[in-house]
Amino acid sequence: MAGRAVEGAAEEIAEGQDAVGILGRSRAVVEPELRAAVTSLPASMRRIARYHFGWEHPDGTPAAGNAGKAIRPALVLTAAAALGGPQARASAARAAAAVELVHNFTLLHDDVMDRDTTRRHRPTAWTVFGDADAILAGDALQALALGLLAGDPHPASRAAAARLAACVVELCAGQQADTALEARAPGEVTLAEVLAMAEAKTGALLGCACAIGALYAGAGEEEVEALDAFGRQAGLAFQLIDDVIGIWGDPARTGKPAGADLAARKKSLPVVAALTSGTPAATELAELYARPHQEGEEERAALAVERAGGRDWAQAQAADRMSRALHDLSRAIPDPRAADGLLALAEFVTRRTA
Amino acid sequence: MAGRAVEGAAEEIAEGQDAVGILGRSRAVVEPELRAAVTSLPASMRRIARYHFGWEHPDGTPAAGNAGKAIRPALVLTAAAALGGPQARASAARAAAAVELVHNFTLLHDDVMDRDTTRRHRPTAWTVFGDADAILAGDALQALALGLLAGDPHPASRAAAARLAACVVELCAGQQADTALEARAPGEVTLAEVLAMAEAKTGALLGCACAIGALYAGAGEEEVEALDAFGRQAGLAFQLIDDVIGIWGDPARTGKPAGADLAARKKSLPVVAALTSGTPAATELAELYARPHQEGEEERAALAVERAGGRDWAQAQAADRMSRALHDLSRAIPDPRAADGLLALAEFVTRRTA
Numbered sequence: 001m002a003g004r005a006v007e008g009a010a011e012e013i014a015e016g017q018d019a020v021g022i023l024g025r026s027r028a029v030v031e032p033e034l035r036a037a038v039t040s041l042p043a044s045m046r047r048i049a050r051y052h053f054g055w056e057h058p059d060g061t062p063a064a065g066n067a068g069k070a071i072r073p074a075l076v077l078t079a080a081a082a083l084g085g086p087q088a089r090a091s092a093a094r095a096a097a098a099v100e101l102v103h104n105f106t107l108l109h110d111d112v113m114d115r116d117t118t119r120r121h122r123p124t125a126w127t128v129f130g131d132a133d134a135i136l137a138g139d140a141l142q143a144l145a146l147g148l149l150a151g152d153p154h155p156a157s158r159a160a161a162a163r164l165a166a167c168v169v170e171l172c173a174g175q176q177a178d179t180a181l182e183a184r185a186p187g188e189v190t191l192a193e194v195l196a197m198a199e200a201k202t203g204a205l206l207g208c209a210c211a212i213g214a215l216y217a218g219a220g221e222e223e224v225e226a227l228d229a230f231g232r233q234a235g236l237a238f239q240l241i242d243d244v245i246g247i248w249g250d251p252a253r254t255g256k257p258a259g260a261d262l263a264a265r266k267k268s269l270p271v272v273a274a275l276t277s278g279t280p281a282a283t284e285l286a287e288l289y290a291r292p293h294q295e296g297e298e299e300r301a302a303l304a305v306e307r308a309g310g311r312d313w314a315q316a317q318a319a320d321r322m323s324r325a326l327h328d329l330s331r332a333i334p335d336p337r338a339a340d341g342l343l344a345l346a347e348f349v350t351r352r353t354a
Numbered sequence: 355m356a357g358r359a360v361e362g363a364a365e366e367i368a369e370g371q372d373a374v375g376i377l378g379r380s381r382a383v384v385e386p387e388l389r390a391a392v393t394s395l396p397a398s399m400r401r402i403a404r405y406h407f408g409w410e411h412p413d414g415t416p417a418a419g420n421a422g423k424a425i426r427p428a429l430v431l432t433a434a435a436a437l438g439g440p441q442a443r444a445s446a447a448r449a450a451a452a453v454e455l456v457h458n459f460t461l462l463h464d465d466v467m468d469r470d471t472t473r474r475h476r477p478t479a480w481t482v483f484g485d486a487d488a489i490l491a492g493d494a495l496q497a498l499a500l501g502l503l504a505g506d507p508h509p510a511s512r513a514a515a516a517r518l519a520a521c522v523v524e525l526c527a528g529q530q531a532d533t534a535l536e537a538r539a540p541g542e543v544t545l546a547e548v549l550a551m552a553e554a555k556t557g558a559l560l561g562c563a564c565a566i567g568a569l570y571a572g573a574g575e576e577e578v579e580a581l582d583a584f585g586r587q588a589g590l591a592f593q594l595i596d597d598v599i600g601i602w603g604d605p606a607r608t609g610k611p612a613g614a615d616l617a618a619r620k621k622s623l624p625v626v627a628a629l630t631s632g633t634p635a636a637t638e639l640a641e642l643y644a645r646p647h648q649e650g651e652e653e654r655a656a657l658a659v660e661r662a663g664g665r666d667w668a669q670a671q672a673a674d675r676m677s678r679a680l681h682d683l684s685r686a687i688p689d690p691r692a693a694d695g696l697l698a699l700a701e702f703v704t705r706r707t708a
Contacts, residue, residue: 041523041527042523042524042527044527044530044531044534045523045526045527045530105493109489109490109493112489113485113486113489113490131467132467132529132530132533133530133533135463135466135467135489136463136467136526136527136529136530137526138493139459139463139492139493139496139522139526140522140523140526140527142493142496142497142522143496143500143519143520143522143523143526144519144523146497146500146501146504146515146519147500147515147516147519147520147522147523149504150500150503150504150512150513150515150516150519151516158504158512159504161500161501161504161515162501162504162505165497165498165500165501165504166497166501168493168494168496168497168501169395169396169399169494169497169498169501170396172399172490172491172493172494172497173395173396173398173399173490173494175486175490176398176399176486176487176490177398179486179487180398
């Protein structure tokens with residue numbers, strides 16, 4: 001196993017170990033699996049799924065396509081390659097597609113629940129096809145994902161399916177916690193609660209993706225758990241940085257206006273850190289959050305979060321989570337050359353600063 | 355196999371082969387599996403699921419419980435017993451629970467989409483917990499179902515999971531067709547379309563339940579497919595009778611007012627048969643359906659459906675479907691004694707006439 005891992009890593013290095021390259025090569029392997037799975041759907045469900053993935057316009061004509069960066073399937077393939085070499089990577093293509101299907105099922109449903117109208121720079125599926133069709137297409141994608149694994153003869157597919165199903169339950173609990181926390185008064189939300197929510201909502205699937213890659217490489221339980229922990233911590237770091245961008249980010253680069261999260265009164269991680277800081281700026285922020293947003297007030301709110309230490313806290317937390325992630329990574333894959341691809345992906349997802 | 359099947363059938367006969375007895379014995383086996391699976395959910399999801407199953411009140415205190423007749427898991431167990439005897443029946447308990455979890459996931463989601471406010475004589479989950487929580491609990495139950503099968507060491511569990519996942523996709527397409535047909539003008543809906551919708555929405559899961567039972571008995575592909583066909587045809591017969599009850603049924607026995615489907619302008623099977631009959635009564639019914647329902651008009655509408663031949667057609671169709679079901683059943687299980695339990699269940703679900 002170790003020999004094959006090093007060999008696989010060497011090949012990855014020869015091919016270029018930058019994250020953009022890894023993501024591109026991963027999409028080349030996963031997209032055919034994904035398209036084949038979606039093509040197997042009945043026409044009514046296929047139409048909505050193809051629109052959601054950016055492959056088709058609402059009328060069914062082909063679209064240029066922006067199905068997202070597909071980080072999760074890249075984590076599956078890269079984890080498999082790191083622990084089992086190119087053969088393990090190749091064997092995990094269907095499992096990688098299953099993980100991406102689960103991610104997209106949650107996006108379809110989250111957009112309905114959150115009433116989000118834009119996804120990947122296009123109107124969300126529910127705004128085009130209605131709530132019922134978006135819910136049903138999401139249901140069908142979850143079934144497709146777990147069905148893909150049930151039909152995969154690889155010896156790891158059963159354990160992967162059990163893990164992915166458990167992860168779906170955790171994602172649901174995370175989304176439930178998110179909506180429940182948003183409905184509560186700002187002063188009644190603790191930092192521990194939003195961190196737990198972010199781990200369930202974002203960390204769990206990144207961790208599951210890495211763990212499934214390890215399973216397809218035939219890795220032992222300790223390595224599988226260490227890679228799950230790596231993905232979870234990297235996912236939390238990603239969420240912290242994403243929340244920072246949601247307040248101070250550059251709209252030209254992020255596609256959403258700076259301060260949008262503040263205007264929407266979102267209880268993102270830096271905001272809750274600020275609100276629970278016990279500083280005068282926390283009081284000012286709490287007062288702002290207690291009344292509806294007024295045009296042009298974002299800057300004042302952002303300054304209050306910053307003065308209350310929310311920005312510094314989030315950045316320090318992100319760095320701390322990344323260092324925990326690297327520790328978990330080295331537990332699973334002691335050879336730094338073999339771990340290089342996963343490291344590049346973790347750095348890529350957390351380096352999206354404005 | 356045949357010897358064991360006869361032995362199993364003999365035992366079932368000894369225990370009483372009536373449907374009510376079969377259903378009761380099935381619930382005794384399946385409910386512990388179901389409760390254990392639901393208990394494994396995170397608290398937020400568990401609460402909604404327990405309410406939905408009738409085990410708890412909204413505040414989490416225990417309720418007397420009315421989780422429905424649980425016909426689908428009884429079909430799984432009875433099919434397994436018919437083809438593989440008591441040992442096969444015992445081995446299929448987890449799979450039976452998985453089928454019931456899928457059924458309940460679709461109920462949770464359908465109630466949200468259809469805005470139905472009552473289920474099993476209680477307020478639906480979305481009216482108590484909100485749309486988002488009901489959608490998420492449904493998502494979690496689907497994951498739980500397919501996760502149960504992934505964690506089941508029985509050699510048939512993989513094939514059962516693939517079949518159940520494919521069935522979920524069909525259920526989604528059926529529900530999509532239902533909402534799409536309801537949104538169309540009454541004159542633009544064909545009988546073939548509503549029959550196909552009813553097969554996907556109702557027949558598919560009954561067929562899948564029987565097929566999974568056969569898989570757990572180690573049956574061959576032909577027997578599995580024949581039992582799937584049996585369940586589908588029985589499911590269609592059930593839907594036809596259910597639609598007849600929805601128009602002419604006794605509210606005291608059905609729990610819903612007679613004519614409710616007509617007042618809601620539902621394009622149920624007898625209605626579409628009437629509308630497409632080319633009779634003068636069809637024209638009268640089309641005129642009624644073209645305008646909003648007026649208090650007390652149900653009787654006139656019911657009479658129009660009857661004069662247009664909708665009632666007779668539905669009853670003849672139901673009888674025809676049942677005879678097809680029996681033919682499929684005898685293909686899968688030639689020994690009438692072994693087939694007796696499945697026959698009793700099929701007759702039970704279709705004998706709900708007013």
